[in-house]
Amino acid sequence: xxxxxxxxxxxxxxxxxxxxxxxxxxxxxxxxxxxxxxxxxxxxxxxxxxxxxxxxxxxxxxxxxxxxxxxxxxxxxxxxxxxxxxxxxxxxxxxxxxxxxxxxxxxxxxxxxxxxxxxxxxxxxxxxxxxxxxxxxxxxxxxxxxxxxxxxxxxxxxxxxxxxxxxxxxxxxxxxxxxxxxxxxxxxxxxxxxxxxxxxxxxxxxxxxxxxxxxxxxxxxxxxxxxxxxxxxxxxxxxxxxxxxxxxxxxxxxxxxxxxxxxxxxxxxxxxxxxxxxxxxxxxxxxxxxxxxxxxxxxxxxxxxxxxxxxxxxxxxx
Numbered sequence: 001x002x003x004x005x006x007x008x009x010x011x012x013x014x015x016x017x018x019x020x021x022x023x024x025x026x027x028x029x030x031x032x033x034x035x036x037x038x039x040x041x042x043x044x045x046x047x048x049x050x051x052x053x054x055x056x057x058x059x060x061x062x063x064x065x066x067x068x069x070x071x072x073x074x075x076x077x078x079x080x081x082x083x084x085x086x087x088x089x090x091x092x093x094x095x096x097x098x099x100x101x102x103x104x105x106x107x108x109x110x111x112x113x114x115x116x117x118x119x120x121x122x123x124x125x126x127x128x129x130x131x132x133x134x135x136x137x138x139x140x141x142x143x144x145x146x147x148x149x150x151x152x153x154x155x156x157x158x159x160x161x162x163x164x165x166x167x168x169x170x171x172x173x174x175x176x177x178x179x180x181x182x183x184x185x186x187x188x189x190x191x192x193x194x195x196x197x198x199x200x201x202x203x204x205x206x207x208x209x210x211x212x213x214x215x216x217x218x219x220x221x222x223x224x225x226x227x228x229x230x231x232x233x234x235x236x237x238x239x240x241x242x243x244x245x246x247x248x249x250x251x252x253x254x255x256x257x258x259x260x261x262x263x264x265x266x267x268x269x270x271x272x273x274x275x276x277x278x279x280x281x282x283x284x285x286x287x288x289x290x291x292x293x294x295x296x297x298x299x300x301x302x303x304x305x306x307x308x309x310x311x312x313x314x315x316x317x318x
Contacts, residue, residue: 006048009081012074014041015053019071022060098125099281100145102136104202106227107149107165107272109250111295118291122284133202140275147276147285149292151202154275163274163289164318166296168244170207170268171311175237176257183264185216188240195222195230195239203270207242210268227251234258244270245311249300253307260308293317 018027018038028035046053053067063071099119103112108130119126129145136148141157153162172182174192181187185194196218197204211218222239224230227247234241235256242263274292276285296317304312 007045009078011041011045013078014038015045016071016074016078018042018054019061019063019067024061098127099123099147099284100127100129101147101149102129102139102145103149104133104136104151104272105130106244106246106250107292110246110300111292114295115288115292118288119284132200134200134205137275140277143277146281147274147288149272149274151206151270151272152275153271153273159278161276161278161285163285164271165274165289165292166246166272167269167316167318168246168272169311169314170210170242170244170263170270171248172240172261172263173231173234173243173248174240174259174261175234176259177237178240178259182261185211185218185264189218193221193239194218195224195233195241196220197227197230197241197243198223198225201225203244203247206268206270210265214265216265231256231258245304245308245315246270246272246300248308249303253303260311 014027014031014033017030018024021027021030024038024042025035027033028038031038042054049066049070051066052064053070055062055064055067099122101115101119103115108128112128112130116126116128119128133150133152136145136150137152137154139145140148140154140160149165154160174182178192180191188194197207199205199208222233224233227243228251230241230243231248231251233239235258248258248260274285274289301312301315301317304315
């Protein structure tokens with residue numbers, strides 16, 4: 001059946017073979033067809049495209065200007081089709097080709113390099129991107145990436161596999177020398193500015209949603225789009241913020257003088273999950289999730305226990 005394009009691989013093969021061999025009879029012999037079948041295929045191809053592709057008075061046959069363009073494209077498409085068939089016949093598909101992965105910034109800092117090493121064991125053709133975490137779910141659903149590690153689990157979509165990695169509490173972060181009240185966020189914000197994540201980030205959206213649910217309204221003065229800038233501002237005494245232990249680890253637990261307290265609200269937890277399209281990457285998502293948990297235990301949680309043992313008790317690595 002011919003596709004909606006007006007041609008298929010078979011008609012392209014007949015066209016290319018005809019020009020390569022210079023005649024319809026030679027193409028028919030090479031393809032094991034009757035000459036009438038070759039002639040009919042070429043006539044149908046020109047009819048559906050609405051343009052002449054072959055100079056039939058020339059000997060050997062030659063392409064028209066449009067035919068030259070179609071010939072070049074057809075050759076490349078046929079080469080790709082033949083290569084695809086050879087890979088399938090040889091079982092080469094068992095080796096993954098391109099793998100595209102998107103990570104939240106904080107996780108990329110914690111375990112990004114070892115995770116890349118794990119991906120390399122499966123393929124040499126890979127890409128890893130960070131940032132714009134609010135776009136990762138859309139990128140996975142539109143097939144721009146193959147795996148995401150995100151705080152967006154895409155619960156409303158079927159056909160995905162999900163592997164929980166980390167559950168961590170949001171905490172209150174203050175300058176290290178702060179001695180004022182911490183039991184009320186509105187009271188705190190009257191004495192020190194609240195430095196918040198922009199709402200373009202998923203972490204910022206989660207915090208703002210939680211504040212609204214708890215009926216907490218805070219002045220909107222400081223909006224920053226990355227954790228390091230937020231914590232440097234707090235470290236300098238210019239404000240306070242809400243973030244997570246992994247984000248603290250990303251910025252360097254031993255580089256800043258900060259005071260960490262529980263949120264004086266109902267608990268808020270961030271969950272990081274590895275999400276991939278089901279059954280497309282064989283066991284790679286499972287292996288990467290296992291590796292990510294191991295690395296989080298070895299690096300992130302070990303350092304958190306050293307610097308913030310009371311917070312580390314609330315972190316769960318699944």
